[in-house]
Amino acid sequence: MNAFEINGGKPLKGEIIPQGAKNEALQVISAVLLTEEKVTISNIPDIKDVNKLIELLGDLGVNIEHTSKDTYTFEARNIDLNFFSSEQFKAKGGSLRGSIMIVGPLLARFGKAAIPKPGGDKIGRRRLDTHFLGFEKLGAKFNFNPETNFFNVDASQLRGTYVLLDEASVTGTANVIMAAVLAKGTTTIYNAACEPYIQQLCKMLNRMGAQISGIGSNLLTIEGVESLGGTEHRLLPDMIEIGSFIGLAAMTASEITIKDVQYKELGIIPDVFRRLGIQMELRGDDIFIPSQQHYEIDTFIDGSILTVADAPWPGFTPDLLSIILVVAAQAKGNVMIHQKMFESRLFFVDKLIDMGAQIILCDPHRATVIGLNKQVQLKGIEMTSPDIRAGVALLIAALSASGKSVIHNIEQIERGYQDIDIRLRALGADIKRINALPKGH
Incomplete structure (x- = not known):
């Protein structure tokens, strides 16, 4: 040891x-799943939680290039949706709390996702209700299977709506934002977290073609778009x-x-x-x-x-x-x-x-x-x-x-x-x- x-x-x-900021990295790296075009992210920290997420995206079929010590390019053109049902995904996703962040973008782009109950720090209960309640408001249906320890989410038709988050969760806000950017119509997220990490994610998504306003406040308005393109982004x-x-x-x-x-x-x-x-x-x-x-x-x-x-x-x-x-x-x-x-x-x-x-x-x-x-x-x-x-x-x-x-x-x-x-x-x-x-x- x-x-x-x-x-x-x-x-x-x-x-x-x-x-580079760990918490921002987990969000913006997950956001590459929203487009099939190339996304370049720099100032990525070389730490276990981030490296595990990058590895998980590779297993999903994302084409990843490590171009310099702190810079990666991601191209999520060919995603293997069958990977969700594999034991490999259960083992990797369950050991990384940040793996919950891939659910929002996958729901937005493919209409379905699954996630094993995540692990992470032993610092008390870190519930996921905020994420799933937000997805439900957008039209997703989910169930938790206690035998397999998997959350399964179906979102074949996400529609913009008014979402009042039950807590100003940073990861919950990020996940709902990523689900909403490709939903039909207008989404309003109130009691949104407004950390710099969330602001960075929103600015990155806007460069990719999203229409998010209210950045930096706890009231975000998102006009759904048909698709997103590539971009370059540097972490704080x-x-x-x-x-x-x-x-x-x-x-x-x-x-x-x-x-x-x-x-x-x-x-x-x-x-x-x-x-x-x-x-x-x-x-x-x-x-x-x-x-x-x-x-x-x-x-x-x-x-x-x-x-x-x-x-x-x-x-x-x-x-x-x-x-x-x-x-x-x-x-x-x-x-x-x-x-x-x-x-x-x-x-x-x-x-x-x-x-x-x-x-x-x-x-x-x-x-x-x-x-x-x-x-x-x-x-x-x-x-x-x-x-x-x-x-x-x-x-x-x-x-x-x-x-x-x-x-x-x-x-x-x-x-x-x-x-x-x-x-x-x-x-x-x-x-x-x-x-x-x-x-x-």
């Missing part, structure tokens, strides 16, 4: 370039990586420059880190974080303890709450972390407590962090990564800690972060990949 061995407590220095840098590197710099008192961040697309992310007392400055489109020995958490105007909570965009993304929590552990002051969307995402705090952090897990959704103000250094321990974001939070903690840490189950981290050990070593981190079994094995 692969693990990371980290000798922490060393300040880092240098420049780091964020990878991954905002979760950018936030992770801001947190890493603060925790390790490092001087780090994060390159080409597309700052205008980061929303309130930099402001939330500033409220933890982290200094940063914008240099062109780079974020420069100076070495800080101490950082102090802000309070609300009335002096009450700061609460950082996740919310649909343009609120704070839930994917960065794990990073905020670990960075707060060495701040001066206290903060309440309120993770509203997933009920198991804070359960990794027991490892931080073992490292010496002062955290009270109030319930599955809330944790109070009492900052150590770097008066006491965290100590290295052996631990296991439960999901992508908690894994990176633990990695940041280990890089700041005294002594040696070992993190097992790094496959979870590598689902979302490309060459993370190599890029950290370039900043001066003492991190290496080892073969090791967790204690008790």
